[in-house]
Amino acid sequence: xxxIIFGPQGSGKGTQADLLAEKYNLAHIETGQIFxxxxxxxxxxxxxxxxxxxxxxxxxxxxxxxxxxxxLEKVSSQKGVILDSAPRTIGQxxxxxxxxxxxxxPIDKAIYITLPYDESVxxxxxxxxxxxxxxxxxxxxxxxxxxxxxxxxxxPVMQRGDDTPDGVAKRLKTFYEVTVPVIEKxxxxxxxxEVDGNQSVEKVFEDIIEEF
Numbered sequence: 001x002x003x004i005i006f007g008p009q010g011s012g013k014g015t016q017a018d019l020l021a022e023k024y025n026l027a028h029i030e031t032g033q034i035f036x037x038x039x040x041x042x043x044x045x046x047x048x049x050x051x052x053x054x055x056x057x058x059x060x061x062x063x064x065x066x067x068x069x070x071x072l073e074k075v076s077s078q079k080g081v082i083l084d085s086a087p088r089t090i091g092q093x094x095x096x097x098x099x100x101x102x103x104x105x106p107i108d109k110a111i112y113i114t115l116p117y118d119e120s121v122x123x124x125x126x127x128x129x130x131x132x133x134x135x136x137x138x139x140x141x142x143x144x145x146x147x148x149x150x151x152x153x154x155x156p157v158m159q160r161g162d163d164t165p166d167g168v169a170k171r172l173k174t175f176y177e178v179t180v181p182v183i184e185k186x187x188x189x190x191x192x193x194e195v196d197g198n199q200s201v202e203k204v205f206e207d208i209i210e211e212f
Contacts, residue, residue: 001024001026001080001108001109002026002080002081002082002083002100002105002106002107002108003020003026003080003081003082003083003107003108003109003110003111004082004083004084004086004087004107004109004110004111004186005017005020005082005083005084005085005110005111005112005113006085006110006111006112006113006179006182006183007112007113007114007115007197008114008115008117008120008172008175008176009120009123009124009168009171009172009175010115010119010120010121010122010123010124010168011113011114011115011120011197012113012115012197012201012204013084013085013111013113013197014030014084015201016111016113016201016204016205016208017030017082017084019201019205020082020205020208021082023209024080025078025079025080026079026080026081026082027075027076027079027080027081027082028081028082028084029068029071029072029075029081029082029083029084029086030084030085031064031067031068031083031084031085031086031088032084032085034067034071035049035053035059035067036053036134038067039053045063048063049063056161056162056167056170058088058089058174058178061089061091061092061095064086064088064092065092065095065096065099068083068086068096068099069099069103072099072100072103072105073103077104080105081105083096085179087182088178088179088182089178089179089182090178090181090182090185092182093182093185107191108191109191109192109193109211109212110183110186110189110191110192110193111192111193111194111195111208112183112186112192112193112194112195113195113196113197113204114194114195114196114197114198115197115198116198117172119198120168120172121165121168121169121172124163124168125159125163125164125165125168126138126139126140126141127139127159127160127163128143128146128157128158128159128163129157129158129159129160130150130152130153130155130156130157131155131156131157131158132150132153132155132156133150133152133153133155135150135152135153137150137151137157143157146158146159193208193211193212195207195208195211
């Protein structure tokens with residue numbers, strides 16, 4: 001089984017992708033995390049990705065496709081995959097689908113986890129990350145204040161620039177203007193599973209599974 005999953009920031013798509021990966025023996029290809037890791041590398045691509053991220057600019061389609069292909073080629077043929085937020089633009093649909101076909105990984109379903117705009121902002125602005133081990137935490141759940149140390153390694157935590165109210169607004173604008181048209185393409189193909197993300201993690205997962 002090969003899936004793609006979409007959702008606005010804060011919708012819980014990463015959590016659902018992990019649950020689906022565990023249930024169906026899939027490799028979770030999280031493009032955002034991959035790019036953040038590359039951006040920390042002292043390489044030509046790493047410097048380019050960091051520059052784009054620092055300026056809150058989208059990664060060019062050709063770089064995205066190459067990075068995804070590199071990640072997919074490392075996955076055992078015995079496992080399916082779940083692509084998290086890719087294809088992200090209309091221009092990525094054809095090259096990514098072609099690449100998946102060549103790797104004998106045709107897409108079976110596309111999942112869209114919806115969430116009201118205000119709820120996205122409320123959820124994301126509570127997210128913090130450790131500057132040492134890079135683990136993520138929720139303010140009020142895992143840490144009581146932004147001056148608390150990382151519960152895992154004791155390092156300092158901070159809010160990513162794109163998790164501030166202004167940063168979230170820009171990311172949501174990109175999602176609705178750039179990625180929603182991609183989602184609609186999969187609706188037209190009859191491949192889309194749409195579920196309400198404004199529920200418990202367990203209920204969202206249950207709703208997804210019922211559609212398979």
